[in-house]
Amino acid sequence: MIKRVTFKHKWLPYALLAPQLLITLVFFIWPASQALYYSVLQQDAFGLRVDFVAFDNFAYLFSDPTYLESFEITIMFSVSVALMSLSFALILAVMADRVIKGATAYKTLLIWPYAVAPAIAGVLWYFLFNPAVGINAWILRAWFGYDWNHTLNGTDAMLLIVIAAAWKQISYNFLFFLAGLQAIPRSLIEAAAIDGASPLKRFWTIVFPLLSPTTFFLVVVNIVYAFFDTFGTIHATTRGGPYGATNTLVYKVFNDGFIGLDLGGSAAQSVVLMVIVITLTVVQFRYIERRVEY
Amino acid sequence: MVENRPWLTVFSHFVLILGIGVVALPLWVTVVASTHAGEDLLTSPIPMWFGDNMVDNYRQMLGSGMQHVSGQPLTLMMFNSLVMALSIAIGKIAISLIAAFAICYFQFPLRMTCFWMIFITLMLPVEVRILPTYEVIANVFTPLTKLLNLLGMEGTEIVLPGITIDLDLSMLDSYAGLTLPLIASATATFLFRQFFLTVPDELTEAARIDGAGPLKFFRDILLPLSRTNIAALFVILFIYGWNQYLWPLLVTTDPAYVTIVMGIQSMVNVADIEPQWNLVMTAATLAMLPPVAIVIGMQRLFVKGLVETEK
Numbered sequence: 001m002i003k004r005v006t007f008k009h010k011w012l013p014y015a016l017l018a019p020q021l022l023i024t025l026v027f028f029i030w031p032a033s034q035a036l037y038y039s040v041l042q043q044d045a046f047g048l049r050v051d052f053v054a055f056d057n058f059a060y061l062f063s064d065p066t067y068l069e070s071f072e073i074t075i076m077f078s079v080s081v082a083l084m085s086l087s088f089a090l091i092l093a094v095m096a097d098r099v100i101k102g103a104t105a106y107k108t109l110l111i112w113p114y115a116v117a118p119a120i121a122g123v124l125w126y127f128l129f130n131p132a133v134g135i136n137a138w139i140l141r142a143w144f145g146y147d148w149n150h151t152l153n154g155t156d157a158m159l160l161i162v163i164a165a166a167w168k169q170i171s172y173n174f175l176f177f178l179a180g181l182q183a184i185p186r187s188l189i190e191a192a193a194i195d196g197a198s199p200l201k202r203f204w205t206i207v208f209p210l211l212s213p214t215t216f217f218l219v220v221v222n223i224v225y226a227f228f229d230t231f232g233t234i235h236a237t238t239r240g241g242p243y244g245a246t247n248t249l250v251y252k253v254f255n256d257g258f259i260g261l262d263l264g265g266s267a268a269q270s271v272v273l274m275v276i277v278i279t280l281t282v283v284q285f286r287y288i289e290r291r292v293e294y
Numbered sequence: 295m296v297e298n299r300p301w302l303t304v305f306s307h308f309v310l311i312l313g314i315g316v317v318a319l320p321l322w323v324t325v326v327a328s329t330h331a332g333e334d335l336l337t338s339p340i341p342m343w344f345g346d347n348m349v350d351n352y353r354q355m356l357g358s359g360m361q362h363v364s365g366q367p368l369t370l371m372m373f374n375s376l377v378m379a380l381s382i383a384i385g386k387i388a389i390s391l392i393a394a395f396a397i398c399y400f401q402f403p404l405r406m407t408c409f410w411m412i413f414i415t416l417m418l419p420v421e422v423r424i425l426p427t428y429e430v431i432a433n434v435f436t437p438l439t440k441l442l443n444l445l446g447m448e449g450t451e452i453v454l455p456g457i458t459i460d461l462d463l464s465m466l467d468s469y470a471g472l473t474l475p476l477i478a479s480a481t482a483t484f485l486f487r488q489f490f491l492t493v494p495d496e497l498t499e500a501a502r503i504d505g506a507g508p509l510k511f512f513r514d515i516l517l518p519l520s521r522t523n524i525a526a527l528f529v530i531l532f533i534y535g536w537n538q539y540l541w542p543l544l545v546t547t548d549p550a551y552v553t554i555v556m557g558i559q560s561m562v563n564v565a566d567i568e569p570q571w572n573l574v575m576t577a578a579t580l581a582m583l584p585p586v587a588i589v590i591g592m593q594r595l596f597v598k599g600l601v602e603t604e605k
Contacts, residue, residue, distance in 0.1 A: 019393075020412060023389070024478045030436075096306075110313070123558055135323055
């Protein structure tokens with residue numbers, strides 16, 4: 001935690017920490033405490049009276065069908081994004097781990113989507129699937145007879161944001177899977193090969209289990225990403241629609257608080273989200289500590 | 295190579311090329327669309343090869359922007375994005391470096407409290423505290439005035455003998471408002487802390503014997519040693535800053551402060567008519583260009599930064 005050799009000074013360490021702590025207090029801890037505080041208050045329609053309502057906002061939230069639906073949508077969205085992005089990245093990483101020629105070129109060509117903003121990723125796929133002119137929508141119609149329309153069909157809209165969000169995350173997963181694969185001792189795989197195990201069998205019985213720490217870590221990271229970093233993807237494209245089909249929790253907080261100006265309800269939603277982040281962070285950290293020992 | 299299976303190698307290359315094709319498809323279509331005139335993109339299927347309207351599209355977007363939406367030229371939006379990305383990256387690195395230095399190299403009361411306060415920021419992304427943070431930005435002294443009210447002081451100003459300090463400072467529509475709330479960073483502080491712990495104690499001892507104080511040690515020894523870490527972190531943070539969306543959306547109403555990533559949504563979400571896709575795609579290409587160029591150009595630093603910030 002601390003160096004063996006340290007300096008002594010009365011005020012210098014506080015001065016060094018001051019900027020970080022000031023920003024943390026003003027922009028993080030204070031707003032978070034306010035969210036907690038507002039979540040037990042209720043404002044009347046004209047913003048004139050504020051009443052203490054204890055847990056009424058939460059009770060209301062969890063009896064509100066649109067909120068529960070938004071919860072379901074978010075979970076479905078996150079799981080789909082994680083699954084799609086992880087499986088795609090794993091296949092590519094396994095292949096990239098095998099090839100010798102051109103390995104760096106493949107890597108370079110696969111990592112750039114990381115740099116694309118989630119909102120821009122949304123716009124790109126929104127264009128590809130645009131019912132009128134999108135090339136993917138055209139292919140679906142001309143070759144498969146499917147009439148794609150994410151402005152009317154909720155499933156299509158959901159698929160659109162899942163694809164856009166998963167696409168952006170492939171690079172990240174690919175890099176970590178590749179690093180994980182390269183850390184597996186070659187001797188294990190060679191021993192299995194001598195015993196006559198086919199590449200596929202070697203993958204399922206040796207490589208995949210040894211990769212499980214990386215996989216678990218990536219699952220958590222991907223779920224956090226899908227929960228919190230995809231606001232731009234949704235806001236720039238479907239805007240929660242059609243008919244709330246892509247109204248995820250984070251989008252709903254923004255929409256209820258900023259557009260709907262429901263102070264107490266939005267604060268209660270923020271608190272629920274905070275609980276989710278804290279849980280996910282704790283899971284991630286406990287797990288990482290174990291990995292260090294291992 | 296464990297064994298020689300030529301067909302499997304061919305298959306691997308095939309899968310990789312296919313994967314790259316799928317990953318690159320949106321980029322290809324975007325760049326191609328940005329070189330066509332608007333009327334080429336009105337009927338399906340749209341062209342998949344470059345058109346000849348590239349110069350016009352880029353000149354129009356960079357010079358004057360899309361008139362019927364915000365009408366800000368993209369040069370301005372890109373400048374705003376650049377200011378935001380640079381301030382966030384440099385700001386985060388600067389305050390995290392000194393904070394990590396204080397936590398690692400000094401023994402002082404409340405050290406662990408400070409550490410945990412920084413740690414907590416990990417659990418409070420902007421998305422979960424949208425409204426109250428907006429309130430603080432609308433008036434930075436909100437926390438102070440509310441605390442003073444709790445203590446029984448009324449009003450929003452501090453009256454001292456001779457001067458009156460008005461506690462009202464809005465950061466809406468300013469670069470400070472765009473960047474300051476995003477500058478506190480637990481990850482960067484942890485990264486530097488992790489690195490400082492690996493720096494040999496002998497260096498500190500030697501510096502102390504030679505009579506160097508903490509600040510001189512920091513400047514002449516620690517900072518040069520941290521150079522690669524700083525560069526790697528800069529790449530990650532620049533991308534992070536450039537790609538911000540929700541925060542600029544909240545704090546900017548003045549079109550003069552719109553960033554490019556956030557500005558594009560107003561070009562896409564136009565009421566009732568089909569967006570001008572050739573121009574939208576021109577804007578998208580320009581929005582992607584700087585961060586993608588950085589990732590590809592500084593690949594080694596990027597990978598290092600990515601792996602280390604996750605520890």
